[in-house]
Amino acid sequence: MTLRVGAHASIAGGVDNAVENQREYSGNCGQIFSHSPQVWQDPNIGDEEAQAFREETETHGIGPWVIHTSYLVNLCTPKDDLREKSLDSMQQEVDAADTLGIEYVNVHLGAHTGAGVEGGLDNAASVLDELDVPEGVTVLVESDAGSGTKLGGEFEHLAEVLARSKQDLDICLDTAHMFAAGYDLSTPDAVEETLAEFDDVVGFENLACVHLNDSKHACGTNKDEHAHIGEGEIGEDGMRAFVNHDAIRAVPIVLETPTEDGRGFAWNIDRVRELRR
Template structure:
């Protein structure tokens, strides 16, 4: 299967512009925000631009695409008002994905803020169950770095939500987050062990997407700060082993690497292609 690797791209000036930006990076899959992720806002998508996005993605064989939900969404929250806002925001995201022909909507579980792990997981599963997810769209629960009361850092959290929810959910594994949460991906042995544990706890059949990021911080620090591919604490050995692992070879890889030190998404996509044997 063709390597699917791309980047998180901007919809500034219209969602269709994300396709051209992806082409500039030489990516063939990708991720977008449907609006500013820092505020409660409806997706910013015009009908004409949605049509252009679908057509240009198909013409250039770019996909799958992922919509990343707002950073304000907290599915685990015990607060009724935040819960309702989160559910409403997610409903708008899955509807936007349907309009755009996008397969996935990605979401962090959020923080239980004192309600406790089990209650937080129950809250997340029941919140997701209130969504009317269009056919052809799948919600992905993303692994987390696990700081504070945030859930999703342990694979068991992801498995619990998939088990407790009535939705047909799948998972997005973020390599930097998993590393920060204590799963060592810096060596081939560590990669093998982590993927084996993911398979045992969650199941590789539920892995729909990977956020491929290196980490600026050491394993187990719970610090979420992304680095260029191969230039963080995961490094070339870990990244090379990960992207070449048999279980990962057909999974789309979406980069959320920084643009700094003269290196952009294009540099990181090229690096992934070089590491892929």
């Protein structure tokens, strides 16, 4: 079984440049932002760029790809104006994925900001249900570190959105987020227990992607800060157990690890390959 592992690649100079960037990291799948994630902005991908991205992806056998939505998107919000902006942004992202031949669009649920857990989950499902998702594109709901009123830190939140939405959704698990939210991954036994709980609550059949990141902070702190693979609080034993778990072996892995200490994505991708048996 071929290990599909890559990183979040820059699209600076054109979205097609993400393919060459991924090759420089030695990745064979990956993730992009279609625009700056800090602002409300159209993807604005030209036909030539899209064709080049598709061709380069096919030529070099890289995939699947994921588009990560803007950080401003908040599916759980009770505010009408933010809801409409989030819906519009999400629609543009799934359309961009269709243009680029990208399989997945990844989104955080966001914060309920006073609507309560049930209200927030209903809000998220209703926004997702208004999307016109092109055939061949799947929206992934990402697990969250769970700070403040953000939802997605509990597996039950993910399961409820899948159940409440009429869309055919899947899940992206982020290891650093899970760990920060209180799901231990630091030992082989902890990995087994956490993934068994995910299977029981959500189901492995709904897991389409993993964001593999170590954590700079302890389990249950709700602090989202990523570390190099095997060098954070999850550590080498936990990371090794996770990437070798039967339920993970066929799932594409995308890294969002830091560039620091003279190491970046290429070092971390090599590290994952070393840990994989």
